[in-house]
């Protein structure tokens with residue numbers, strides 16, 4: 001996983017940020033959204049963030 005890859009352009013949230021949020025206890029998209037703001041603006045990244053969150057939570 002490229003941690004530097006921006007997954008949410010509106011808030012400049014990277015894949016690494018999402019991974020951090022999951023590490024810190026986020027277990028679903030809603031938690032990640034709260035922690036990183038990903039998806040709070042245009043919402044275009046929602047699907048991507050959801051998918052990545054699921055993957056990361058599974059791999060925990």
Ligand code: FES
Nearest residue numbers: 008009010042045
């Ligand atoms: S790209 Fe994430 S809210 Fe716009």
